[in-house]
Amino acid sequence: MDAEQTTRKIYIIGAGPGDPDLITVKGLRLLQEADVVLYTDSLVNEDLIAKAKPGAEILKSAGMDLKEMVEIMVDRVRQGKMVARVHTGDPAVFGAIMEQIALLKKAGIGYEVIPGVSSVFAAAAAIGAELTIPELTQTLILTRAEGRTPVPELEKLKDLAAHHCTLALFLSATLVKKVVNDLLEAGWSENTPVAVVQRATWPDQLIIRTTISQLDQEMRANGIRSHAMILAGWALDPDIHSNEEYRSKLYDKEFTHRFRRGVKPS
């Protein structure tokens, strides 16, 4: 029963990174139609939740455990109510939706996921960066540093970093010392650019442009211990625009593709 169309289903909606305008049109429509809204109150903007219809039952999930949360959703759906489960960013990335879906399935309740703008893209937008630069890196790894939550043996940061691509680190603001060590061990140079965006798209958004060697000190100096996206790699070089080497084939005047015939140099 995968995200199937059923009248007995809940909507899992990506709220986006914070700015209430960054939810999708579909997500907002469903939020406004819902009879019950269960949202991640630690990260989702209250101004967005305030757009729910008058009289809707509004519930906060931060203080609930998994079973409680799912029981409420199942109960309301069985009462014939439309339920919106609102998650921060995009629900598919560190959203813990799989475990909710597993219990919903057991209860015979369907679901539909509405994607959202993940904080990784909100952070890139905040600094005006492209994360995949032609001839430099064509790969973006979304991951986290290992803390209390273990990461699988084949996904240690040091090993992932061996690709020297762009890294986006979620949930890692308190693990920066370890991040720096892992990247250096993977052979990254100390002057590799890093951008940290705390509370991307919120009114108090904070941006740091730094390097691996300065990262820990800068994070401490700015008191950043949570709600931060760490983007690392040479794609984050603030001077990248001045390097003529990095230009895509797509707009190269000599490159032919489906929509344009390239001009051969004379």
Ligand SMILES: C[S@@+](CC[C@H](N)C(=O)[O-])C[C@H]1O[C@@H](n2cnc3c(N)ncnc32)[C@H](O)[C@@H]1O
């Ligand atoms: C539980 S994860 C949820 C990620 C979310 N599903 C997403 O797509 O952005 C929470 C982590 O996402 C990152 N995060 C979420 N919102 C953020 C924001 N507005 N600015 C920066 N980082 C954010 C932080 O790394 C935070 O520790």
